[in-house]
Amino acid sequence: AQSVSQHNHHVILSEAASLELGCNYSYGGTVNLFWYVQYPGQHLQLLLKYFSGDPLVKGIKGFEAEFIKSKFSFNLRKPSVQWSDTAEYFCAVTYSGSARQLTFGSGTQLTVLP
Amino acid sequence: DAGITQSPRHKVTETGTPVTLRCHQTENHRYMYWYRQDPGHGLRLIHYSYGVKDTDKGEVSDGYSVSRSKTEDFLLTLESATSSQTSVYFCAISWGVGSNTGELFFGEGSRLTVL
Structure with a gap:
């Protein structure tokens, strides 16, 4: 079965540090890729998405992600994190064979220390 | 906001009792989904619907049933709740009509x- 892996379960950073969260998927065909964020006590919100075209995708709040097809990766980055970025981050993928379903990774909890 | 309302927001029940969660949308979107969120597992798809009376199973459908008699409502039912179904349940809708x-x-x- 197709899967999404987020290897960092909990990341702790100080404010102004740079962030990179890993995401790898297992399917070699056509995919659509997403990052969602869940702030404490809230529902998931879309951070950014990749469907096609430029593999470097820019999202809200200064986040970006790069699709590297050869590595089956879609890592999330931010050059300088803020305390307000403390949240759980989920990578998700839609596979061409099951385009109605969105498969999520297990999530990465980011804690930013002031 | 996408016009999605879930009810109830909190519920405590006992093992063996039936439970129904309701998702209501005001956006007239075709696709609706039920996910459960558990620590260490992220979100896992329970069931989804691609139209009125059209539903399909997701990754963790055992012990759950769904119904969609109207575009705006998608119900998730636990016929006989078990402790393993303690979770946070999220409804979602998709803007991608047909796509x-x-x-x-x-x-x-x-x-x-x-309990």
Whole structure:
């Protein structure tokens, strides 16, 4: 079965540090890729998405992600994190064979220390 | 907001009792989904619907049933709740009418505790 892996379960950073969260998927065909964020006590919100075209995708709040097809990766980055970025981050993928379903990774909890 | 309302938002029940969670949308979107969120597992798809009376199973459908008699409502039923179904349940809708883009908008969640 197709899967999404987020290897960092909990990341702790100080404010102004740079962030990179890993995401790898297992399917070699056509995919659509997403990052969602869940702030404490809230529902998931879309951070950014990749469907096609430029593999470097820019999202809200200064986040970006790069699709590297050869590595089956879609890592999330931010050059300088803020305390307000403390949240759980989920990578998700839609596979061409099951385009109605969105498969999520297990999530990465980011804690930013002031 | 995407106009998604879940009810109840919190529920405590006992093992063996039936439970129904309701998701209501005001956006007239075709696709609706039920996910459960558990620590260490992220979100896992329970069931989804691609139209009135059209539903399909997701990754963790055992012990759950769904119904969609109207475009705006998608019901998730636990016929006989078990402690393993203690979780936070999220409803989602998709804007991608016919295109299956996968971009979802989520409701606020329903926290269910089964004692």
